[in-house]
Amino acid sequence: MIFLNFENFLNNSIFTILFLVMIFQWIYIIIFPNKKIKLFTNFGVVLANFSLIGLLLIRWLNSGHFPLSNLYESLIFLSWTFILFYIILNYFFSNNFEIFGALLFPIILFIYSFANFSIPEELQNATPLIPALQSNWLMMHVTIMMLSYCSLLIGCLLSISFLVLNFKNIKIFQKEQVLDFKNLKLINNLIQIDSNIVFENKLIKILDNLSYRLLTIGFFFLTLGIISGSIWANEAWGSYWSWDPKETWAFITWLIFAIYLHSRIIKGWSGVKPAIIATFGFFIVWVCYLGVNLLGKGLHSYGWFT
Missing domain, CATH: 1.20.1050 (Glutathione S-transferase Yfyf (Class Pi); Chain A, domain 2)
Incomplete structure (x- = not known):
């Protein structure tokens, strides 16, 4: 029960963080390229990264197996890998990568939203692995x-x-x-x-x-x-x-x-x-x-x- 409550809290938090990061990236690119906005955006990206790691770890502990056994978990994992790649690329290309972040994060938000709002709830739940996946x-x-x-x-x-x-x-x-x-x-x-x-x-x-x-x-x-x-x-x-x-x-x-x-x-x-x-x-x-x-x-x- 504790795992489920914390997982729901992280789900809502991650969606909010991703949405705010997307909005502030657009503001930085289109309206107001301020260093404080960029700093806030980078903080949000890192926070989203660790929140997704926490969500995957909770599902791992709750199910007892690596959280990549169904479509929902793979979409969550894909969202995390997108953010991880963005952090690495932004570190090496920080002067030229803001525009790409404004393009990438709507896609990440769409993937995460699709996983949580389009996939039936019963297929989002962690379930025991079928024999073929027990490897x-x-x-x-x-x-x-x-x-x-x-x-x-x-x-x-x-x-x-x-x-x-x-x-x-x-x-x-x-x-x-x-x-x-x-x-x-x-x-x-x-x-x-x-x-x-x-x-x-x-x-x-x-x-x-x-x-x-x-x-x-x-x-x-x-x-x-x-x-x-x-x-x-x-x-x-x-x-x-x-x-x-x-x-x-x-x-x-x-x-x-x-x-x-x-x-x-x-x-x-x-x-x-x-x-x-x-x-x-x-x-x-x-x-x-x-x-x-x-x-x-x-x-x-x-x-x-x-």
């Missing part, structure tokens, strides 16, 4: 897969941000060509536009490079997760691969990002072309993780829609 592979395989999803999704979001800024710069450049250089005011405007382009070009390079690194890390985790899952499947069901819907879409996801890395490493592509592949991969990852779990019928299905 040490549960912690290793599922954790690695969640880390791969998180890294791939953030890398894809950075690629999408790259495409948006790149398209914006093209529009600015086109407008720049029609400026009348005889007009002093227009020359001043041009100087301002050029300074903005210099900043955004630097940001674009950071987004392209960071997206590449994160997608490489995510691909490594995905490969390791598929291998560990195959070994676990052989122990549980007597077959390394059964073309279950989850396994099929995991293979499709692997192929998409293998193509992405091939285009960058072998073909030498950079910029727009691989970013388009990553944008497509963003939706494939969501189908693999959430779509198959909700609508698919298979060994990995949480399937409460069906």
